[in-house]
Structure formats: C-alpha cells, structure tokens
Amino acid sequence: MLSKRIIPCLDVREGRTTKGIKFKQNVDIGDPVEMGRLYYEEGADEIVFYDITASNERRDIMIDVVSRVAGAIFIPFSVGGGIRTLEDMRSVLLAGAEKVSVNSAAIKDPEIISRGAEAFGRQCIVLGMDVKRVKLSTAIPTGYEMVINGGRTYTGIDALKWAKDAEGLGAGEICLNSIDADGTQDGYELTLTSLISENVNIPVIASGGAGNIDHIHEVLTRGRADAALVASIIHYETCSIREIKETLNARGVKVRMTW
Amino acid sequence: MGLMIAIIDYKAGNLRSVERALKKLGFDCRITFDREEILASERVIFPGVGAAGKAMADLRQLGLDGVLKQVFENGKPFLGICIGVQIILERSEEDRVHCLGLIPGEAKAFPVPFMSGDNECLKIPHMGWNGLRLIKKHPVLSGIKCEDEFYFVHSYYPMPASDIHVIGTTEYGIRFPSVIGNRNLIAMQFHLEKSGAPGLRILKNFCHWDGQTC
Numbered sequence: 001m002l003s004k005r006i007i008p009c010l011d012v013r014e015g016r017t018t019k020g021i022k023f024k025q026n027v028d029i030g031d032p033v034e035m036g037r038l039y040y041e042e043g044a045d046e047i048v049f050y051d052i053t054a055s056n057e058r059r060d061i062m063i064d065v066v067s068r069v070a071g072a073i074f075i076p077f078s079v080g081g082g083i084r085t086l087e088d089m090r091s092v093l094l095a096g097a098e099k100v101s102v103n104s105a106a107i108k109d110p111e112i113i114s115r116g117a118e119a120f121g122r123q124c125i126v127l128g129m130d131v132k133r134v135k136l137s138t139a140i141p142t143g144y145e146m147v148i149n150g151g152r153t154y155t156g157i158d159a160l161k162w163a164k165d166a167e168g169l170g171a172g173e174i175c176l177n178s179i180d181a182d183g184t185q186d187g188y189e190l191t192l193t194s195l196i197s198e199n200v201n202i203p204v205i206a207s208g209g210a211g212n213i214d215h216i217h218e219v220l221t222r223g224r225a226d227a228a229l230v231a232s233i234i235h236y237e238t239c240s241i242r243e244i245k246e247t248l249n250a251r252g253v254k255v256r257m258t259w
Numbered sequence: 260m261g262l263m264i265a266i267i268d269y270k271a272g273n274l275r276s277v278e279r280a281l282k283k284l285g286f287d288c289r290i291t292f293d294r295e296e297i298l299a300s301e302r303v304i305f306p307g308v309g310a311a312g313k314a315m316a317d318l319r320q321l322g323l324d325g326v327l328k329q330v331f332e333n334g335k336p337f338l339g340i341c342i343g344v345q346i347i348l349e350r351s352e353e354d355r356v357h358c359l360g361l362i363p364g365e366a367k368a369f370p371v372p373f374m375s376g377d378n379e380c381l382k383i384p385h386m387g388w389n390g391l392r393l394i395k396k397h398p399v400l401s402g403i404k405c406e407d408e409f410y411f412v413h414s415y416y417p418m419p420a421s422d423i424h425v426i427g428t429t430e431y432g433i434r435f436p437s438v439i440g441n442r443n444l445i446a447m448q449f450h451l452e453k454s455g456a457p458g459l460r461i462l463k464n465f466c467h468w469d470g471q472t473c
Contacts, residue, residue, distance in 0.1 A: 001375075001389065002387040002388065002396050003387065003388040005387060005388065036307065045388055060343065070276065070279055070324075071279050071282075071283070074280055074283070074453060074454070074455055074456075076450075076455070094275075095275060096279065098276075098453065118391070121309065121388060122384075123308075123412045148469065173386075202382060203382060223461070226382075226387070228311060240408070257406055258404060258407050258408070258456075258457065259455045259456055
C-alpha cells in the first residue's frame with residue numbers, strides 16, 4: 001500500500017529560503033538548494049518550493065533554483081507561487097520540477113488547470129487552496145471559503161465546491177492550506193482536511209498548523225490526508241523528519257522508512 | 260567505442276531527470292533519437308511519462324520501434340522506466356495500441372472504481388511511495404532491501420502472459436507486476452530516478468550490468 005508522505009515546504013524569495021508566519025515577518029533561513037538536499041537526505045518524501053518573490057521580473061532566479069535543485073535531489077519536488085500561465089508551468093517543469101501548483105491564478109481562470117493537465121499530464125498539476133473558516137451561508141454551505149492574496153481577499157467560492165470543480169478540470173492533487181491554522185503551530189484544520197479528502201478522489205496534502213508530531217499523526221489519520229506539509233516544525237528543529245517518521249511508524253502509520 | 264548509455268528521445272517524457280541521475284552517478288550518457296548512435300551505444304534506457312499510444316506513434320515516426328527491437332535482439336542491456344514498461348509488451352489497454360512485443364502480455368488499466376480490501380476507494384493514478392516484493396533474484400536489483408520504497412505515478416500496470424517474466428510485484432488494491440524482464444531487458448513501473456538512494460542504486464546496478472540474468 002501507499003505510504004503517507006511527509007513533505008517539507010520551503011518558501012523562496014529572490015532565491016533565498018524564508019518561512020512566513022501568517023505570511024508576515026519572513027525570516028531568512030538559508031539556501032533552497034542546500035535546504036532541499038538536507039531534507040532529501042533526512043528522508044523527505046517530496047519537497048515543495050514556494051516562490052514568494054514579489055516582482056515578476058525576478059522569476060528567472062526561481063528557474064535557476066529549480067534546475068540546481070533538480071541536480072541535487074532525486075525525489076519528486078513541486079514548485080508553486082506566481083504560476084499564472086502555461087508557459088510558467090512549462091519553464092518550471094523543463095527546469096526539472098515534477099509538479100507545479102496553481103492557486104489564485106486558477107480561481108481567476110479555472111481553465112489553466114485543464115490546459116495544464118492536457119499539456120503536461122494531470123499528475124503534474126497540483127491545486128493549491130488557501131481556505132478560511134467563515135459563517136455558513138447559501139454561497140458558502142460548508143463554512144469554508146476560498147481566499148487569495150495571502151488571505152486578505154475573499155472570493156465567495158466554497159472550498160469543497162472548488163475542490164470538486166478543480167478535480168473535474170484535471171487537477172491531480174490538492175495542497176490544502178488553512179489560513180486560520182497556518183503559522184499557529186496549534187495543529188492542522190482536521191475538519192476541513194477530512195471534508196475535502198473524503199469528497200475528492202485525488203490525493204490531499206494537508207498544510208498549515210503543524211506544531212508537533214501528534215498534529216501530523218492526527219491529520220494523516222482522523223484528517224484522512226494522504227500527505228502532510230511541514231515547515232516551521234522542521235525548519236526550527238522542533239523535530240527532524242526522521243523523528244516524525246519513526247514516531248508515525250511506531251504508531252502504525254505506513255511511511256517510507258529507508259532512503 | 261561508442262556512447263556508453265543512450266537515453267531514447269521520443270520527443271516526450273521526463274528525460275532530463277534520468278540524465279541528471281546518471282550524471283550524478285558519474286556515467287556518460289546522451290539523450291538521442293539517432294539510430295546509429297543508439298545501436299552503437301553500450302546500453303539503452305527508455306524512460307518517460309505520458310500515454311502509450313503517443314509514445315508508440317512517436318517511436319514509429321522516428322523509426323525507433325525497429326531499432327529498439329534490434330537493441331533487444333543484440334543482447335544489449337536495456338532498461339525501461341514507467342511508460343517503458345508498457346511499450347515492451349505486446350499491447351496496451353491505454354489507447355488500445357500495439358507495442359513492441361519484447362515480452363508477451365499487455366498493459367492493463369486499474370479498474371474504476373477501484374476498491375481496496377477494506378472497501379475504501381483507491382485513488383487513481385497510483386501515485387506516491389510503495390514497496391517492492393522481489394519474486395526472483397536479478398543482478399540489477401541486487402542490494403535492494405524488502406523495506407525499500409519507490410516512487411510510482413501510473414494508471415496502467417504490466418501483465419506479462421507468463422510469470423517467468425515477473426521479477427517484482429507491488430501491492431495497490433491488487434498485487435501487480437512492477438518489475439518485469441526478459442533476458443537483457445528489464446523494466447520497472449516506478450521512477451527509479453525519483454526514488455532516492457534505492458532508485459539510484461538500481462540505476463547504478465544497471466550501468467554495470469552485462470545483460471545476463473544470474
């Protein structure tokens with residue numbers, strides 16, 4: 001059977017890694033290629049590089065990072081942030097990424113998902129979802145709403161509806177980020193994660209809120225996630241990837257134990 | 260002395276990642292669709308992702324279908340990865356296409372909906388890390404431990420007509436052949452170039468393989 005995946009996420013700004021706390025106060029914690037190699041050697045199952053470079057002119061820096069990462073690590077990795085067009089996807093995939101993730105661009109133009117899936121295969125296309133808890137309403141029957149701009153802009157789109165629509169358009173995977181939980185280290189949003197995971201037939205990566213190993217265990221079992229995204233918890237050495245996997249393995253969660 | 264390793268270029272698929280992995284291991288290789296170069300090389304890798312119909316159409320258009328059959332007949336070590344496991348069979352359910360027929364059998368689709376033993380709906384494609392149970396010893400798989408896992412992304416799996424061509428199996432709802440082989444040919448469903456150290460080990464073993472099975 002498939003193993004549950006542990007996926008470190010590295011935020012990259014102008015070629016350097018950072019970790020955002022609720023998307024603010026970014027702290028520089030190093031070189032993305034070196035960090036990627038470190039996590040690869042520690043047993044990461046996949047790595048996400050998220051480009052938070054503000055200006056579009058600096059995108060070439062990220063492409064250079066991607067190609068250097070591809071020569072250094074031999075597991076799949078994905079690239080997200082600022083992916084708006086088929087050309088953006090193509091350049092990242094050609095540089096050596098296994099997958100690309102689209103987020104706000106897909107909300108503005110859902111067809112980017114189907115065009116990407118058609119051109120590169122659906123397994124390459126990850127839908128990034130930023131979600132906030134809101135009051136139940138006719139427009140938002142689940143009480144979870146899609147947001148963009150780091151959570152500052154509400155879209156009026158229900159998160160579950162969007163997940164299903166995107167699956168229909170050809171998304172191969174969902175990276176589900178709770179803006180409420182992100183950066184809190186209080187645990188993943190379990191209700192949201194299980195709601196989405198039980199209602200789509202593509203893998204769901206849970207993101208936002210990991211503060212300890214129990215949280216990761218929880219989201220992979222009760223939250224029904226296929227994978228857990230981890231950031232601060234490993235960047236700040238609360239625990240290592242090996243410790244996470246050894247604990248999960250001891251608790252009967254199937255994870256990859258040799259690398 | 261010709262090129263050491265030819266990576267078959269059929270105008271699709273993730274060829275660079277195999278090239279990068281070989282370079283990391285220190286092996287000389289080239290991505291090529293040149294018939295002479297392929298036939299003069301010491302060993303051949305057919306990698307990639309995509310659909311079987313497209314891959315076979317591209318191979319035929321480049322005149323490489325015959326070249327690959329010749330590579331097999333000549334006894335040259337030949338490695339297929341992912342779509343490379345499908346095209347060496349006689350046919351594939353994907354696009355209902357006729358393939359090279361180097362191993363009798365066909366590539367089959369996972370059933371939809373696909374239920375596990377616990378009656379859970381299994382997601383397709385089969386994507387992620389999974390194990391490998393070795394059915395028989397093979398020089399290319401030497402040093403691989405039973406707990407090692409490999410990275411899969413696929414919706415079709417190889418089903419050789421005879422068990423003698425099955426080298427390893429993997430479980431995902433069903434137990435399916437994930438490594439198959441015939442003489443100097445070995446093919447695996449998973450992406451060994453994306454499977455960390457155990458994958459690189461297989462790639463390295465292949466680069467030292469003389470094409471003989473045990």
